[in-house]
Amino acid sequence: MTAEAARDSLKQRGIRLTRQRQLLLELLDRTGAHLDAESLYQLAHQRDPKLNRVTVYRTLKLLKEGGLVDELDLMHYGGDQHYYETRTKQEHAHVICLRCGRVEEFYGDPLQRLRRQVESHFGFQVLIARTEIGGYCAHCQVLRAQEIAEARRGSGEDVEPAAVPAGDEGERRRRGARG
Amino acid sequence: MTAEAARDSLKQRGIRLTRQRQLLLELLDRTGAHLDAESLYQLAHQRDPKLNRVTVYRTLKLLKEGGLVDELDLMHYGGDQHYYETRTKQEHAHVICLRCGRVEEFYGDPLQRLRRQVESHFGFQVLIARTEIGGYCAHCQVLRAQEIAEARRGSGEDVEPAAVPAGDEGERRRRGARG
């Protein structure tokens, strides 16, 4: 969804195109993938220090309702915020490395198959589909094996469980000051 | 995951099997599908009025870390809590009606295909996979069409957007008192 297309869509719904919304649209458009509200706020706040966090939430809600962005719940380091991505793209799954946090996108026929099967099997009208896959990327599989070996050599048991997103000790995203 | 299997698994990890945990395990085991922390707490609290909400959260965390339950983010009526289900079952997608809130489970080869393709395509080691599909069930498609027609006949515009989970005006789950 380009910023212009979004602008048109909003205009048609009789929604005013304020300076703040223009900025947020532009940032969403250019940054593209997997932003959370806080990160979007940080980016916007840099360019317009008056812009408030609340405006970000309100704008995201608006765009979500207009079908211009999709809301995701990525299983990053245990953070529980929502992520947003613009809705240009084809249906895709999010493939998330639980160690480095990198998010890949996977396009492929299983997703369309799944949608069709659900529609025909349940007589369901599919409006949204989200798939997220967590695990270790090729790179981190190696590093993780090393970490485990080292931890075992050391204190005995000090590594996070593997079957589940980190949660406690994993790096956590920096958090902007409130107010 | 039967309650007994869970008990064994916890015992092996040197985790104590307290009265509270036994109760929670039993409830999870019997109730099965898609409980949120609050509902589990309500159920448990009925049988043991001393049991605290915090214990529910701590136990769920424990079970999650042990891979005994999976955490879901179902796109119900805009509620943002997590849901939990025991990990007996085969991989499946959650199919959620955005009108009536009913959750179906879909088992089928696209899910296994997807997993295999992601593994081979990225060299990724898949640990968790979640798929949720939102839309209208066969029953609610009809009702929704009626609702829209009625609303149109009435005030003009009063129906929720269709492309996005309700959020504002949709029925919201009852919320247990705090403290």
Added chain:
DNA sequence: TTTTTTGCAAACAGTTTGCAGCACA
């Protein structure tokens, strides 16, 4: 110049944490 939208502060919902006493192994 009317109707939206913003910014601020404060509320809210879901979840986590610190600590003293209780209870499982």
Added chain:
DNA sequence: TGTGCTGCAAACTGTTTGCAAAAAA
């Protein structure tokens, strides 16, 4: 009989809301 667990209260994070001032159309 000690280490781990619970309950309580209070903190914390992400998000929403009420209201007066500011700004689009």
